[in-house]
Amino acid sequence: MEKTWNNKAWFMVLPVLVLVAFSAVIPLMTVVNYSVQDTFGNNEFFWAGTDWFLDVLESDRFWDALTRNLIFSAIILTIEIPLGIVIALNMPKKGIGVPICLVLMALPLLIPWNVVGTIWQVFGRVDIGLLGRTLASLGINYNYVQNPLDAWVTLIIMDVWHWTSLVVLLCYAGLVSIPDAYYQAAKIDGASRWSVFRYIQLPKMKRVLLIAFLLRFMDSFMIYTEPFVVTGGGPGNSTTFLSIDLVKMAIGQFDLGPAAALSIIYFLIILLLSWIFYTVMTTSDAQG
Amino acid sequence: MARINLEHIRHAYGAKPTSEADYALREVHHEWNDGGAYALLGPSGCGKTTLLNIISGLINPSEGRILFDGHDVTQLSTQDRNIAQVFQFPVIYDTMTVYDNLAFPLRNRHVPEAEVDRRVKEIIEMTGLGGWAKKTARRLTADQKQKISLGRGLVRSDVSAILFDEPLTVIDPEMKWVLRSQIKRLHRQFGFTMVYVTHDQTEALTFADKVVVMYDGQIVQIGTPAELFERPRHTFVGYFIGSPGMNVLPAKIAGNTAAIGGESIALNFLPKIKPGAKTELGIRPEFVLLGREGMPVAINKIEDIGRHKIVRARFADLPISIIVDEDGEIPAEPRVTFDPKAINIYADSWRVGEEA
Numbered sequence A: 001m002e003k004t005w006n007n008k009a010w011f012m013v014l015p016v017l018v019l020v021a022f023s024a025v026i027p028l029m030t031v032v033n034y035s036v037q038d039t040f041g042n043n044e045f046f047w048a049g050t051d052w053f054l055d056v057l058e059s060d061r062f063w064d065a066l067t068r069n070l071i072f073s074a075i076i077l078t079i080e081i082p083l084g085i086v087i088a089l090n091m092p093k094k095g096i097g098v099p100i101c102l103v104l105m106a107l108p109l110l111i112p113w114n115v116v117g118t119i120w121q122v123f124g125r126v127d128i129g130l131l132g133r134t135l136a137s138l139g140i141n142y143n144y145v146q147n148p149l150d151a152w153v154t155l156i157i158m159d160v161w162h163w164t165s166l167v168v169l170l171c172y173a174g175l176v177s178i179p180d181a182y183y184q185a186a187k188i189d190g191a192s193r194w195s196v197f198r199y200i201q202l203p204k205m206k207r208v209l210l211i212a213f214l215l216r217f218m219d220s221f222m223i224y225t226e227p228f229v230v231t232g233g234g235p236g237n238s239t240t241f242l243s244i245d246l247v248k249m250a251i252g253q254f255d256l257g258p259a260a261a262l263s264i265i266y267f268l269i270i271l272l273l274s275w276i277f278y279t280v281m282t283t284s285d286a287q288g
Numbered sequence B: 001m002a003r004i005n006l007e008h009i010r011h012a013y014g015a016k017p018t019s020e021a022d023y024a025l026r027e028v029h030h031e032w033n034d035g036g037a038y039a040l041l042g043p044s045g046c047g048k049t050t051l052l053n054i055i056s057g058l059i060n061p062s063e064g065r066i067l068f069d070g071h072d073v074t075q076l077s078t079q080d081r082n083i084a085q086v087f088q089f090p091v092i093y094d095t096m097t098v099y100d101n102l103a104f105p106l107r108n109r110h111v112p113e114a115e116v117d118r119r120v121k122e123i124i125e126m127t128g129l130g131g132w133a134k135k136t137a138r139r140l141t142a143d144q145k146q147k148i149s150l151g152r153g154l155v156r157s158d159v160s161a162i163l164f165d166e167p168l169t170v171i172d173p174e175m176k177w178v179l180r181s182q183i184k185r186l187h188r189q190f191g192f193t194m195v196y197v198t199h200d201q202t203e204a205l206t207f208a209d210k211v212v213v214m215y216d217g218q219i220v221q222i223g224t225p226a227e228l229f230e231r232p233r234h235t236f237v238g239y240f241i242g243s244p245g246m247n248v249l250p251a252k253i254a255g256n257t258a259a260i261g262g263e264s265i266a267l268n269f270l271p272k273i274k275p276g277a278k279t280e281l282g283i284r285p286e287f288v289l290l291g292r293e294g295m296p297v298a299i300n301k302i303e304d305i306g307r308h309k310i311v312r313a314r315f316a317d318l319p320i321s322i323i324v325d326e327d328g329e330i331p332a333e334p335r336v337t338f339d340p341k342a343i344n345i346y347a348d349s350w351r352v353g354e355e356a
């Protein structure tokens, strides 16, 4: 199809641009402003150049937190994407089961982050929590307050419980768009269950999977509320992710300069990684 | 290759059919000979696709049995029935190359790769997709995609039957003709049992030895093109086959005369009619003879379509079509006679035979 070019169309996006400017660009610029200045209070600022950036980049604290973030996101993606696909494949395609499943799937998505955090915080407690007590009575030594591994497992299960539905719903939308004729042709061609998945369902889900992957990556990389509510970054620093560290720095220690520099670095990392994922996934799509 | 028997097949899509109208297939009882080339002809919605899907096992019939060479396959899955089917709209595997698309049905059945290569190359040649073999199928046009769908149906050499469900709908007329002749050639070469669904009578008549006409969930007639033309078993076949279709005129039958309006027509046989049936007389436009003798008609319109002329007229106050030769003259006071050999009598829409 030929595209028609009409420069007046730009006026259509003007309102959005203004909105985005006020809601995103301007706040971002104030952060940039902080990141290159120093202050001793009294609203007096000095030019600090790239000092804060170098400080952040040279600190172990930053690299440790970044590593935790990367590991966390990697685990989340390796669990949620395949699990989401498997659940979507097994959801009913017609009948009364469809609305029931959709509602069940949508439920976790409707619960705010801090509520999810609180639910699991209580649920997992060794003294009063159902999960904590049950595991303890089974003789399993589970304690997310003291044991870093338990803290991680708790956070991961929590995130999987909260967000796998998103992947499921996106995949399901991709699956129901496949015409029946494709499945019929596959039967005629003697395709195995795996071939049907590999050559019919997966290609049709590719676009939505890309979206699911990016959303889950960005979101898990920015994880804040859950560890804040459940573990507070501990035990030790074992669940101190970049976002937690940032808040500690900015509000706990009132180091606005380094905190601002960290924010920008954090933002750029997410942007960069998302861009890389997007490019890799879409170019592999365009080949052939 | 197989003989296929459909025994009292009925099918309803709804779970609990209560009336005859709930059935998409009302009753099909029919044998498809081994190696026959059949055209399945009928209007949209008459149940053609349903019937094919029942043969291939994509649908389980509500009632009845299917036999392949005498073996009951009603409960067998599509995979186990070994049937090839080509659908109306192209189905291709987007991410595979054209070559792999065509090889897919063979590889799934573990055909040796050398044989796969030979078969696929044959099909690629036949469909003229040579330059595309190594390209991803997604970039093809709709008719190229349909050629791949068709190719996947033809690539297997061991099938019991090949079913075509209006396979050439999206293909342009000239290519249609080429592909149809190639399918016919394959039929002659390998002797597959073929069922070719279409709602285009020319396509049906040129493809098949036997044409199966369906109407409203039933098979109304099976016959050679000549039989369908000369002795339509049901008034629907009369209308549907031929251009224009048969004239079907309400008639009162008494003994061996038919009365239409004020005119009476002598029949050369004594039709066997149950009392109370709605009776009609059918005569094809080719056998209505226009001249100076016979019963009067009023001509409304004359369409000249090259080889002959179609005259639209009123006879006994009923519309009637008449075919006249290109150079046939049309008198000022036109009259018609009906060729007695070409008259068919229908009772409640079904053709009646002679009184025994």
Ligand SMILES: Nc1ncnc2c1ncn2[C@@H]1O[C@H](COP(=O)(O)OP(=O)(O)O)[C@@H](O)[C@H]1O
Binding pocket: B013, B014, B024, B042, B043, B044, B045, B046, B047, B048, B049, B050, B051
């Ligand atoms: N999946 C289905 N569910 C319910 N009704 C259907 C379905 N497929 C076809 N039908 C109905 O069955 C009848 C026959 O359809 P079909 O076999 O597709 O006809 P054709 O192929 O001759 O056009 C139609 O009335 C159609 O509406």
Ligand SMILES: [Mg+2]
Binding pocket: B048, B049, B050, B088, B165
């Ligand atoms: Mg159909």
